[in-house]
Amino acid sequence: MTERNWAGTHTFTAEAVLAPTTIDEARRMVASYDQIRSLGTRHSFNDLADTAGVLLDLTGLDADIVVDEDARTVTVGAGTRYAVVARHLADHGWALHNMGSLPHISVGGATATSTHGSGDGNGSLATAVRALEFITPDGELRTVSAGDADFAGSVVHLGALGPVVRLTLAIEPTYQVRQDTYAGLTWDDLLKRFDEVTASGYSVSVFTRWNTPDVGEVWIKERLDAASAPDMPERVLSARRVRVKADSPAADGVDNTTEQGGIPGDWCERLPHFRIDATPSNGDEIQTEYWVDRAVAVEAVAAVRSIADRVEPALLVTELRTVAADDLWLSPGFGRDSVCIHFTWKNEPDAVREAIANVERVLAPFDPRPHWGKVFSMPIRRFAPASR
Ligand SMILES: Cc1cc2nc3c(=O)[nH]c(=O)nc-3n(C[C@H](O)[C@H](O)[C@H](O)COP(=O)(O)OP(=O)(O)OC[C@H]3O[C@@H](n4cnc5c(N)ncnc54)[C@H](O)[C@@H]3O)c2cc1C
Incomplete structure (x- = not known):
């Protein structure tokens, strides 16, 4: 097997990768293998999607995007990339509540791990799921919908539910967003006035190298659908608005980010960091992320800063984002408003392993929950009881 994940950090050990192009073909495949696991666009950084059996790559299934205007939902093939469904929705007057940083990730794979964007009031992308249609081991189709007893345990499923072929997501009328970048935020302001920083826009990302x-930089994405469109201030606390486009968070020197400088645009062209028509270069990186309760976020951020010298050698950039609490059993945001402390590392596994061990040591008192699709080393038994 030479098939790898997007970043090349994991070579799949499965016997084979099957790529059905119709739901019926996928059903026949599921019924004829004992052990099968689903694959999205392979953007997870660890072995989460791997199996000793066979992999079912669902990205070849038809997107077949169906908007139900009365129910305010869209139903879409689970292997469809967010970029495809988002563009379709915007063109037809509709929107999702949020996007992750990269629009090239599949809807099925992203929601399976509780992939998120940012925003104090925004739940993860999984919170938009209203129904999932998946294949049972005998090849039958089954649907779980919001309101069903199993629903909250089914949405963030980490691939364990069985291959999801169609997903229904909540939609709302389309809206415009402007994106502005700010520089020069002092550590004092971040740590003493954290809530003001993260409340300064609909979706706020703080980038630092510790x-x-x-x-470092603060990227503020503000919705323009309020009664009067906000004119963003020249300053957010100590941070000044900058007119020059910020460097890509992928630190690849490529102009692949969405429009900044306060120019309004469709939600799907501002909420992701990366443009739909561009990709963050070659994936030569490793990512890690921990969710902590908002109530202890400032202390957790200060704890990581206290080991800046041990983190910095392996680091490309850290991003801090906020996510609203949800009730999805396996979501790292279950039951608590969260701050996500993210690390994009250099592709240097030994240095990254050491840095992760240090980060997990200082975050341990804050009950961190790892992003399931990124690299971490903490044993599951440490956070499982806290997540009940
Ligand atoms: C450049 C980059 C940027 C990223 N940005 C963000 C971000 O902004 N926010 C964030 O939270 N995360 C981010 N991630 C992480 C990423 O969103 C998650 O790892 C996500 O789960 C990847 O989705 P995928 O489609 O690639 O799924 P895969 O990695 O292929 O699979 C992930 C899991 O989902 C399961 N799965 C996938 N498709 C299906 C299906 N149809 N049916 C059943 N199970 C399925 C797999 O079995 C596996 O368990 C980023 C990753 C990269 C590489």
């Missing part, structure tokens, strides 16, 4: 005199 060891710099000031924090």
